Amino acid sequence: MSNIYDHAYNLEKAIRESSEFQRLKTAYEAVMNDPESKQMFESFRDTQLNLQEKQMQGLEITEEEVEKARNVVELVQGNETIAKLMEEEQQLNVIIGDISSIITKPLEEVYGFSQED
Amino acid sequence: MSNIYDHAYNLEKAIRESSEFQRLKTAYEAVMNDPESKQMFESFRDTQLNLQEKQMQGLEITEEEVEKARNVVELVQGNETIAKLMEEEQQLNVIIGDISSIITKPLEEVYGFSQED
Ligand SMILES: [Ca+2]
Ligand SMILES: [Ca+2]
Numbered sequence: 001m002s003n004i005y006d007h008a009y010n011l012e013k014a015i016r017e018s019s020e021f022q023r024l025k026t027a028y029e030a031v032m033n034d035p036e037s038k039q040m041f042e043s044f045r046d047t048q049l050n051l052q053e054k055q056m057q058g059l060e061i062t063e064e065e066v067e068k069a070r071n072v073v074e075l076v077q078g079n080e081t082i083a084k085l086m087e088e089e090q091q092l093n094v095i096i097g098d099i100s101s102i103i104t105k106p107l108e109e110v111y112g113f114s115q116e117d
Numbered sequence: 118m119s120n121i122y123d124h125a126y127n128l129e130k131a132i133r134e135s136s137e138f139q140r141l142k143t144a145y146e147a148v149m150n151d152p153e154s155k156q157m158f159e160s161f162r163d164t165q166l167n168l169q170e171k172q173m174q175g176l177e178i179t180e181e182e183v184e185k186a187r188n189v190v191e192l193v194q195g196n197e198t199i200a201k202l203m204e205e206e207q208q209l210n211v212i213i214g215d216i217s218s219i220i221t222k223p224l225e226e227v228y229g230f231s232q233e234d
Contacts, residue, residue: 004135004212007128008219014124016223028227058175092224095121102125103216106133107209110145 011099024092027085037081044076128216141209144202154198161193 015021031037047069054061076082132138148154164186171178193199 004128004131005215005219007124007131008216011121011124011128012219012222014121015220018121021223024224025227055175058172058177060175096221096224098122099125099220102122103129103132104213105129106138107141107213110142 015095018095020088020092020095024085024088027081027088030081031085034081037079040076040079041082041085044072044082047072132212135212137205137209137212141202141205144198144205147198148202151198154196157193157196158199158202161189161199164189 031041051061051065051069054065076086148158168178168182168186171182193203
């Protein structure tokens with residue numbers, strides 16, 4: 001069992017030292033160091049978190065809210081500093097998704113077959 | 118980057134070889150090899166998946182469904198073979214949760230601070 005944790009910490013270190021993670025960090029700092037971008041990004045996050053929260057609580061999302069979210073996304077996409085951050089986020093999300101698939105494979109193999117029948 | 122994947126596969130192997138995983142597998146096979154337990158377990162899973170699906174779609178869950186789910190849980194808890202499986206699942210879930218916390222720490226450190234201010 002300690003072995004599992006050793007490997008998890010090794011993986012964490014590898015993520016932390018990866019060029020993808022370093023680029024994400026740099027991109028995030030660039031956003032945070034530009035007041036206009038920072039404010040825009042935080043408004044974007046707030047909007048997203050609000051919608052997620054509502055969805056998780058099973059509350060209805062109004063057309064107005066969808067429209068507002070769309071506007072914030074458009075605004076954000078026009079900001080190069082934030083667009084760069086989102087690109088880096090996406091690349092790291094792919095890696096995190098891959099890792100998640102890899103490490104849950106043993107569990108899937110246990111449950112996989114009989115769930116299909 | 119290949120380094121990240123190497124470490125992810127090492128972690129997968131460590132999970133697969135852990136006594137916790139081996140015990141889960143054994144417990145699952147015991148349930149699957151007992152027709153009564155198998156049927157009960159699958160009915161339990163179906164009920165759970167149904168409720169999850171409804172929740173994710175933001176559909177309302179009726180009192181009747183909650184009551185039905187509660188009955189299935191009680192039934193299942195009275196079955197020693199399934200109770201053993203659920204115990205092993207819980208132990209592995211703790212490990213998977215720990216792993217998830219460990220490997221998402223770098224990301225949290227990037228985003229963590231300025232989300233609080
Ligand atoms: Ca600008
Ligand atoms: Ca029995």
